[in-house]
Amino acid sequence: MGLEAVKRCGGLTVIQNPETAEYSGMPATAQKFVDIDYTVELEDIAKLIREILKSELPGKVKIPKSLIREAQIATKIKSQVHTEDILGEKVALSCASCGGPLWKIKDTGIERYRCHVGHSFSQESLLLAQNENLEETLWVCLRTLEEKKVLMMNMAENFLEKGSREISRSYTSKIEEVEEHITRLRELMDIKD
Numbered sequence: 001m002g003l004e005a006v007k008r009c010g011g012l013t014v015i016q017n018p019e020t021a022e023y024s025g026m027p028a029t030a031q032k033f034v035d036i037d038y039t040v041e042l043e044d045i046a047k048l049i050r051e052i053l054k055s056e057l058p059g060k061v062k063i064p065k066s067l068i069r070e071a072q073i074a075t076k077i078k079s080q081v082h083t084e085d086i087l088g089e090k091v092a093l094s095c096a097s098c099g100g101p102l103w104k105i106k107d108t109g110i111e112r113y114r115c116h117v118g119h120s121f122s123q124e125s126l127l128l129a130q131n132e133n134l135e136e137t138l139w140v141c142l143r144t145l146e147e148k149k150v151l152m153m154n155m156a157e158n159f160l161e162k163g164s165r166e167i168s169r170s171y172t173s174k175i176e177e178v179e180e181h182i183t184r185l186r187e188l189m190d191i192k193d
Contacts, residue, residue: 001112001122004034008108010061012052014038014045033110066107070114088114095119096129142185149178 007013013036018028020041030036040048088105095102095115102113102121114120121129156171 001110001120003030004108004110005067007034008061008067009063010058012037012058014040014048014052016040016042016045064107066105070105070120093126096121096126096133102126138185138189142182142189142191145178145182145185149175149182152178 003013003015013030013034015027015030015036015038017039018024018031021027027039031039038048088103088107091102091104091113093102093113094100095113095117097119098115098117100115100117100119102115105112105114111123112121113123113126152171152175156168156175159165159171160168
């Protein structure tokens with residue numbers, strides 16, 4: 001998305017050859033969505049930049065208003081929920097970073113999303129962030145259930161020591177329920193004991 005913004009503003013685009021890149025996904029994706037000016041080997045990038053610096057600058061281009069607006073949001077200069085509709089269409093997805101509403105940006109062919117705080121995602125990066133959030137949430141749930149079990153075991157033992165067998169027994173049955181939830185969650189997360 002950044003490379004596309006450079007191109008839309010009249011800049012030249014340079015990527016490493018995806019066939020020889022250690023991580024080919026980024027330059028390959030750039031090639032798919034952006035008209036690339038130069039594709040070179042890693043060791044030739046510095047030389048190419050020196051050559052470009054010797055040549056005449058590209059002509060001035062009027063920067064698209066949507067890019068100016070996105071830059072203002074990203075740098076926190078302007079950020080208001082009610083004004084983001086100029087960027088795109090509000091969608092039924094939430095920002096994976098802050099939980100706020102997302103807008104689908106529709107000024108180019110690259111599917112992307114932005115929230116009013118400034119977080120920006122491609123479809124792939126939003127999915128990855130959602131997956132990370134989901135995994136983190138599951139770990140928090142598991143830890144909380146484990147802690148709940150320990151706390152209830154302590155409570156059951158304390159009530160038993162004080163002679164309150166019925167209350168102690170009620171906690172024992174609740175502990176069994178929590179253990180069942182822990183087992184299901186561990187199975188869901190594919191955690192081996």
